[in-house]
Amino acid sequence: MRIATCVLVTYVLLVVLGAVWMRLGFLAEAKPAAAVMAAAYLGLTARSGVAGAVGGAVVIGYLADLIGGTPVGLTAVVCGVICLIGHLIQRRILVRGLGATLGFAFFVGVSAQLMVVLLRAVFSQPMAPPLRELWFVLLSGVATAVIGPAVLRILRRIDAAFARTHRERDAALEGIAP
Amino acid sequence: MTLRRRVVDWVLAALLLVIPLVVLRSSLRAPEEVSTVDEAVLRVSAPLQAGVSWLVDGVGSLWSRYVGLIDTEDENRELRAENERLRRDLAAERRRAFDVEALEEMVGIKQRTPADTAGARVIAGELSPFYRVVRIRIDRGAPEVSVGMPVITSAGLVGRISKIYGGHSEVLLTTDTQSAVDVVIRRSGARGVLVGEGAADAYRCRLEWLERSSEPDGEAPVQVGDIVETSGLGAAFPAGITVGHVASVVDKDYGMFQDVTVKPAVDFGQLRGVTVLLAPPPPPDPDAEKKRRSESAFGLRPY
Numbered sequence: 288m289r290i291a292t293c294v295l296v297t298y299v300l301l302v303v304l305g306a307v308w309m310r311l312g313f314l315a316e317a318k319p320a321a322a323v324m325a326a327a328y329l330g331l332t333a334r335s336g337v338a339g340a341v342g343g344a345v346v347i348g349y350l351a352d353l354i355g356g357t358p359v360g361l362t363a364v365v366c367g368v369i370c371l372i373g374h375l376i377q378r379r380i381l382v383r384g385l386g387a388t389l390g391f392a393f394f395v396g397v398s399a400q401l402m403v404v405l406l407r408a409v410f411s412q413p414m415a416p417p418l419r420e421l422w423f424v425l426l427s428g429v430a431t432a433v434i435g436p437a438v439l440r441i442l443r444r445i446d447a448a449f450a451r452t453h454r455e456r457d458a459a460l461e462g463i464a465p
Numbered sequence: 466m467t468l469r470r471r472v473v474d475w476v477l478a479a480l481l482l483v484i485p486l487v488v489l490r491s492s493l494r495a496p497e498e499v500s501t502v503d504e505a506v507l508r509v510s511a512p513l514q515a516g517v518s519w520l521v522d523g524v525g526s527l528w529s530r531y532v533g534l535i536d537t538e539d540e541n542r543e544l545r546a547e548n549e550r551l552r553r554d555l556a557a558e559r560r561r562a563f564d565v566e567a568l569e570e571m572v573g574i575k576q577r578t579p580a581d582t583a584g585a586r587v588i589a590g591e592l593s594p595f596y597r598v599v600r601i602r603i604d605r606g607a608p609e610v611s612v613g614m615p616v617i618t619s620a621g622l623v624g625r626i627s628k629i630y631g632g633h634s635e636v637l638l639t640t641d642t643q644s645a646v647d648v649v650i651r652r653s654g655a656r657g658v659l660v661g662e663g664a665a666d667a668y669r670c671r672l673e674w675l676e677r678s679s680e681p682d683g684e685a686p687v688q689v690g691d692i693v694e695t696s697g698l699g700a701a702f703p704a705g706i707t708v709g710h711v712a713s714v715v716d717k718d719y720g721m722f723q724d725v726t727v728k729p730a731v732d733f734g735q736l737r738g739v740t741v742l743l744a745p746p747p748p749p750d751p752d753a754e755k756k757r758r759s760e761s762a763f764g765l766r767p768y
Contacts (some may be wrong), residue, residue, distance in 0.1 A: 302510060306517040310525060345485050353506050360489025367482040410493050420476035
């Protein structure tokens with residue numbers, strides 16, 4: 288139920304972001320990886336098993352593909368992989384505080400865009416010149432860092448709402464879950 | 466979590482990753498195909514996206530129309546100042562263009578007129594209470610010009626020099642009551658004397674001593690619209706300079722002469738530059754067309 292709520296809220300977030308972002312002149316070229324950020328969060332906070340989190344992440348990626356107009360499955364694959372990576376490093380990092388959140392979001396954005404480039408290369412899709420691709424990777428990192436704290440805050444609120452104890456709730460709000 | 470359950474969890478996760486890869490592969494092969502699920506999701510998303518866009522547009526419009534108008538006052542002030550400056554520049558350019566046009570006109574007159582001429586700039590004008598020009602002053606004086614010299618423009622006769630103050634002169638306009646010009650009606654050849662009416666509210670002259678037609682059914686010597694030009698008699702003005710056109714004719718039942726009003730050809734309110742006729746044109750050589758034969762001198766003939 289928690290994952291389904293996260294998916295639904297992320298979907299609404301993607302719709303809103305899609306409408307708002309294109310009006311931001313200076314950052315319109317950069318694409319924030321909100322879906323990937325949510326997928327990373329699902330991986331970081333996966334409790335009982337990773338399969339549910341990966342499933343949720345894939346669905347989020349699928350919805351992002353449909354809303355964003357990217358080939359169906361591209362963001363879904365990236366979201367699934369990022370979710371897995373998030374689950375693997377969940378016991379080694381603590382995303383807490385603004386600095387850490389910004390850094391984490393930037394890392395997620397850059398990783399996601401690099402993965403997109405890799406997938407396009409694997410599937411022999413047209414590519415921009417390397418410097419241009421690199422510029423987009425950096426822009427994506429910056430854009431994701433801009434929205435990252437807000438996305439994590441929303442998802443933490445959802446986690447807090449589904450907490451079974453006060454301790455879990457506080458941990459979710461503090462960003463030290465699970 | 467038991468090992469078996471963990472293995473199943475990871476295998477399931479891996480399978481869940483394979484599914485989007487397969488979907489991606491197929492969607493890249495046939496990007497135009499939309500599955501039923503895709504279509505359903507897009508059907509749900511489209512109104513939501515439209516609603517959000519409408520909301521964002523509304524907020525953006527509110528921002529740009531009200532909140533974003535904070536700097537408008539300063540911008541408005543700057544634009545007003547710029548507008549004022551541009552208007553001044555435009556007025557100056559228009560004046561300059563007007564002067565250039567007047568100078569070009571003077572050059573044209575100089576080229577067309579066989580007599581010696583001098584261009585002059587109108588530097589002042591005396592106005593009537595109805596803002597009509599009654600007298601003008603030009604920037605030419607002694608010794609170039611002298612009293613009585615005709616002053617013209619391309620439109621026609623302006624008047625004559627009446628006074629000279631050093632380097633400046635005053636021009637008596639044809640509309641002045643002191644002005645009298647011997648004129649002729651171009652169409653009929655009827656002669657008369659053009660006298661200024663001195664009207665404060667209009668540029669108007671009166672044609673005096675214009676004879677009526679002696680025959681009852683004969684052609685009228687003057688009609689409304691007839692061109693009036695200088696006759697050349699009296700040697701004050703050269704012949705053929707347009708003075709104006711007949712504005713009205715009152716044919717009286719008695720007397721030898723008619724009351725004719727003439728509207729001057731020159732708009733005295735628009736005068737910027739005039740031409741002064743310094744000397745009458747040289748008379749035509751009557752023998753110019755004849756062949757001359759040299760007379761023998763002292764009985765010798767040239768070889």
